[in-house]
Amino acid sequence: MSLTQLEVSLLRNLSEVALTPGAAINLLHGANGSGKTSLLEAIHLLGVGRSFRTLKARRLVQDDQAAAVVFGRTQAGHALGVQKSATGETVVRVNGRSGVTLAELAQQLPVQLFDPESLSILAGPSQPRRQLLDWGVFHVEHAFQALWLRAQRALQQRNSLLKTAKIHDLEMHVWEDELAVASESLHGQREAFMARWLPFLDDAFARLLPDIALRVEYHPGWDLSQPLMEQLRLQRERDRERGFTQMGHHRADLRIRCQGAAVDERLSRGQLKLAACALKLSLVQCLQQAGRTQPVLLLDDLPSELDVDSRRKVCSWVGELGVQAFLTCIEPVQLTGMWGSRPVRMFHVEQGRVSLADE
Structure with a gap:
């Protein structure tokens, strides 16, 4: 049930973003306010149909824009799309079919979020x-x-x-x-x-x-x-x-x-x-x-308030679970080398732009 493709348009500071996630560990690193959490928010929208940061759609959509759109493709070959309009309307599509319920969406891409509010x-x-x-x-x-x-x-x-x-x-x-x-x-x-x-x-x-x-x-x-x-x-x-x-x-x-x-x-x-x-x-x-x-894990700002040993315990367990995971951090050194043999794909996020980086 992992994501093989993610495209985000006009969501917060993410104007046009496209990335190919790895099937295992995906580290999103960059300064505060760069757009790391917004990427997790986009994945959460694909799996749940709503944001974990706000109930107001207007805050999701960039200023002077009508709607934000998130598109994803899963390992099973399903195409998922969620559009959030500035007026509050939500349009969900699975494989091009509209009228999809949020329960159906959750079955296609189960996500479990861990963030500071958890x-x-x-x-x-x-x-x-x-x-x-x-x-x-x-x-x-x-x-x-x-x-x-x-x-x-x-x-x-x-x-x-x-x-x-x-x-x-x-x-x-x-x-x-x-x-x-x-x-x-x-x-x-x-x-x-x-x-x-x-x-x-x-x-x-x-x-x-x-x-x-x-x-x-x-x-x-x-x-x-x-x-x-x-x-x-x-x-x-x-x-x-x-x-x-x-x-x-x-x-x-x-x-x-x-x-x-x-x-x-x-x-x-x-x-x-x-x-x-x-x-x-x-x-x-x-x-x-x-x-x-086989849920997708979203872990926002995991390193904060955890010492190195505690981080290693959590990361080791996430690696053992074998699920696809997306984690945010400021410096990649905070979370690298903690995953055993699990492959890691790293992305640098800067001012709403995302680029593939080497570990």
Whole structure:
């Protein structure tokens, strides 16, 4: 599922860029603001259909231009294209076919990103942790996407009814039943995937943080000792006061603890970065072992806050995974010589221009 061709047009400071990535390790080096992260952003657009840096399309498109375009070709021979207009419209094409959903795009080019914001996985709101878990389930369970959309629709309908002046019990009962059934089915898929992922995750923590005991617990988003349908009914008035549903699939979480406390209270910034790496790389390894997918890794600014030994641990593991990886750094010496026998292709990025460089 690796990229064999990448073309970027009018995206941020990348006016017209074309490169042929290597099948293994691709190092993008250059000064701050040169366009390295924008290249990762372009690949992310091809795999996800959205930016990881902004929700505003206008910021992606160069000034006075109508749209930014990213085109890629995969090792399997598929042609992928994403166009982001300054007005916010997104056009996705696979092999020239339009009307492609973002779920279909994600199947063609699975990407997993690690950037400075990835540390938010460990502390803060549950959404990024839930999204990481669901990314894994999505690539294992073919029915997951449809089930998730079903649960989201029921949640939106219930939240809408909670805001009405008078709640009609029959209508509310219908959507609560739908939400309960879909949430419980999603929980079953998530729980089964967690059982598969946890051994890889335990090994990952032992590999990158051998002297620190970390514990990960999956919480479904409600008390499993009682049917969710009954809890939704009992919670209805309190939910109505708040204007939203407080239990269900959308409240699932991965709680990561160190010695009984939140990890951000116990670990340094460098250790937090290694823990976040462990989460993401172990997930990729789990999917590989399941024979489901071979993701493309995007690692932005990996050297920052990591000493040489820690960088070597992460790079060695990325090399062992055998996936295609794109990494950014300021000086190539920060990451060279850490990949074992894996071939490395280096690109110098300067003022939005990209050139092939020798290692």
